[in-house]
Amino acid sequence: MKQRISILLILLLVISLFAAGCSGGEDTTPQEPEDMAEVQEEGEDISQEPEETPAPDGSIQDEISAGEADVEEEPDNTQDQEEPEAGEDEPAQVVETEPELVPEEQKEEATEQTSDEAQEEPVVAEPQIVQEGPLLKVEGRVSTPLSLDLSQLKSMDSLIYSADYYWLNSFGSTGHTSFKGIKLWGLLTEEAGIGSDAQTVRIVATDGYEMTFTVDQIRKQDYIDETDDSKKLPVIVAWQEDGSQYDSDKGPPYKLVVGQKEAGDVNKPQWVSNIDRIIVE
Numbered sequence: 001m002k003q004r005i006s007i008l009l010i011l012l013l014v015i016s017l018f019a020a021g022c023s024g025g026e027d028t029t030p031q032e033p034e035d036m037a038e039v040q041e042e043g044e045d046i047s048q049e050p051e052e053t054p055a056p057d058g059s060i061q062d063e064i065s066a067g068e069a070d071v072e073e074e075p076d077n078t079q080d081q082e083e084p085e086a087g088e089d090e091p092a093q094v095v096e097t098e099p100e101l102v103p104e105e106q107k108e109e110a111t112e113q114t115s116d117e118a119q120e121e122p123v124v125a126e127p128q129i130v131q132e133g134p135l136l137k138v139e140g141r142v143s144t145p146l147s148l149d150l151s152q153l154k155s156m157d158s159l160i161y162s163a164d165y166y167w168l169n170s171f172g173s174t175g176h177t178s179f180k181g182i183k184l185w186g187l188l189t190e191e192a193g194i195g196s197d198a199q200t201v202r203i204v205a206t207d208g209y210e211m212t213f214t215v216d217q218i219r220k221q222d223y224i225d226e227t228d229d230s231k232k233l234p235v236i237v238a239w240q241e242d243g244s245q246y247d248s249d250k251g252p253p254y255k256l257v258v259g260q261k262e263a264g265d266v267n268k269p270q271w272v273s274n275i276d277r278i279i280v281e
């Protein structure tokens with residue numbers, strides 16, 4: 001009996017060895033998906049990524065370092081997540097996590113920068129068109145309606161005029177005030193193109209105060225100062241009085257100033273402060 005049992009055992013051993021030998025041979029070339037599954041189920045690390053296991057010379061480490069260096073050196077390459085090198089290195093978990101983290105930070109920065117730029121653009125654009133003070137409008141019977149800020153008025157060199165204007169108001173008080181501004185007739189003819197059929201010029205202030213002149217009264221360049229015969233004064237729109245520019249926070253910094261037509265002419269009530277628009281009719 002013992003002999004038979006021994007023979008049987010030996011036979012079993014031989015059979016199992018043969019079977020083991022066959023399956024072992026298959027294991028070395030796990031190309032079939034089925035085999036891969038089997039192998040992975042068995043938890044054999046060797047065959048997890050058989051083809052992509054890095055060469056033992058540590059070249060994958062070099063590539064990882066190179067990848068990181070690239071990311072750091074070129075922070076703008078946020079979209080280079082599919083870097084060919086990174087793709088090849090995918091099996092290494094280090095590569096999968098680290099590059100993801102870094103680009104995400106960069107992504108945020110990039111997004112911030114982009115949105116900042118987007119927000120800055122208008123901010124940057126506005127200062128380029130900085131408007132100096134409220135606008136002075138010229139409209140009505142003109143070929144070119146105007147809407148001018150202080151800087152534009154100040155740039156009209158040939159129209160700029162400065163002088164002391166004598167004033168007399170309705171209560172009999174008098175004085176001299178120095179003004180700097182532009183000649184209104186020059187503005188109407190050279191800039192606005194006043195129509196040949198124009199009859200009157202209305203000067204309208206923001207508070208509703210207004211004075212209407214005839215075109216001839218605006219064209220006139222020889223208003224007088226009854227205390228100084230040598231003066232011949234034009235009608236001006238002034239932005240500066242006694243050396244100080246009007247405060248734009250207190251209204252449009254434009255004042256219509258006119259001299260006297262003759263001695264005793266009460267001219268001060270005709271000075272219109274805070275002009276909003278000039279209407280040619």
Ligand SMILES: Nc1nc2c(c(=O)[nH]1)N[C@H]1C(S)=C(S)[C@@H](COP(=O)(O)O)O[C@H]1N2
Binds near residue numbers: 207209
């Ligand atoms: N916009 C505006 N301009 C105006 C007035 C006004 O009420 N509003 N008053 C006029 C009158 S009646 C006079 S006497 C002078 C007063 O000038 P002053 O404010 O510089 O003293 O402004 C003239 N210009």
Ligand SMILES: [Mo]
Binds near residue numbers: 169170268269
């Ligand atoms: Mo007045």
